[in-house]
Amino acid sequence: MLFDQSTQSSYLQCFNGLGNLFNPDSLWPFTSIKSTASLRVGILPLFEKWVHALDAVVLYDSLASKIPLDEQIASWSYEAQELFFVSVNIIPTESFVKKLISLSKGQYLQSDNDLLALRADFDQPCKAKVEKILFDQDVVQLKFIEDLYLTIGSEIIREFGILIQQKTSGLYSNTNTVLGDQLFIGESVDMDCVTLNTKMGPIYIDDGAVIMEGSNLRGPLYIGKNAVVKMGATIYSNVSIGDYAVVGGEISNSSIGDFSAKGHYGYLGCSVVGDWCNLGAGTTNSNLKNNLSSVKLYDYMSDSLRDTGLMKCGLFMGDFTRTGIQSMFNTGTVIGMGCMLSITGFYPKFVSSFTWLYNEGKGTYQLQKFVSDLEVVFLSKNRKLDKKLIERIIEINQSTFKN
Missing domain, CATH: 2.160.10.10 (Hexapeptide repeat proteins)
Known part of the structure; x- marks a missing residue:
């Protein structure tokens, strides 16, 4: 699941205060009518990059979506084994993906006080023990329009x-x-x-x-x-x-x-x-x-x-x-x-x-x-x-x- 500061999800509410969330307004005017996840960088839009990187179902806020994100998560919970939240502006690299999939439930990645990613529990998102993992490598991400x-x-x-x-x-x-x-x-x-x-x-x-x-x-x-x-x-x-x-x-x-x-x-x-x-x-x-x-x-x-x-x-x-x-x-x-x-x-x-x-x-x-x-x-x-x-x-x- 790709998230930012505007994402409406009860899962994210459980992780309040764990770091700064990406604000898509920094990419205006290109995020005015579409999600950051839909922006094409190179060949693929960001959400498709994550599909290829993880071979997984990728959810994100979209103008075309008719179903709230938590309902979408619930509909996939019967088939999926893991639930990861990733900041929508991050471009997946080999080192970041490797660190992401190594997280245990309740662990989250942080860099320079920015919340990069977390692994949640489908059934009890707010009861998992929270643990910070620092990501000390370069993060490829969209911060400003020139990126x-x-x-x-x-x-x-x-x-x-x-x-x-x-x-x-x-x-x-x-x-x-x-x-x-x-x-x-x-x-x-x-x-x-x-x-x-x-x-x-x-x-x-x-x-x-x-x-x-x-x-x-x-x-x-x-x-x-x-x-x-x-x-x-x-x-x-x-x-x-x-x-x-x-x-x-x-x-x-x-x-x-x-x-x-x-x-x-x-x-x-x-x-x-x-x-x-x-x-x-x-x-x-x-x-x-x-x-x-x-x-x-x-x-x-x-x-x-x-x-x-x-x-x-x-x-x-x-x-x-x-x-x-x-x-x-x-x-x-x-x-x-x-x-x-x-x-x-x-x-x-x-x-x-x-x-x-x-x-x-x-x-x-x-x-x-x-x-x-x-x-x-x-x-x-x-x-x-x-x-x-x-x-x-x-x-x-x-x-x-x-x-």
């Missing part, structure tokens, strides 16, 4: 080694040029006259993807199911492209969410773009300051700028945001969800959710119009806007974080 791109390459490398043991790579045309031997091709992939360099890391192309001619790809790289890479695209290392996404131009060290489009020329680097976004032709971001000083990012929790300590840091854009042509984003820009952006010149370093920016001024993307427009966008991809998602959008629109 969503910083961990892409290492995760693709790690997951590639796991996934290729379970699947057989498909064939590809001899019109393609492949350097190295770390290439996986899924089913029904359409690819001709493409250069793929896997010497620096693996390339994993998922089922149904279309890679158009003239594209140059360098690993570590993940291209999601039914994604499209347009002609002449240049994609460097450490890039993850979501399902049904469309990409073109130049991309490096970045994550692009499901159903998002960066289909034209322009540079995207050291950046994270959420789901269902659209970057107009020529949209480009900077990821390096001219004076080479460290980059500061807007932080939702403190409502202030936070020094990342990084020299390179680009654009962070929440779900459902769209930009006009030739849009320009400065180093370390954070954009909320549901924005409509159409100005010439650089955008502000922070734009709150549901903002409509244009050359003549600034307005609010009215909720009714936003939902109506979003329904059209979903229909264009043969999808239907879910009622629960609409309710969550309304909730966010009325929250303080939109500001």
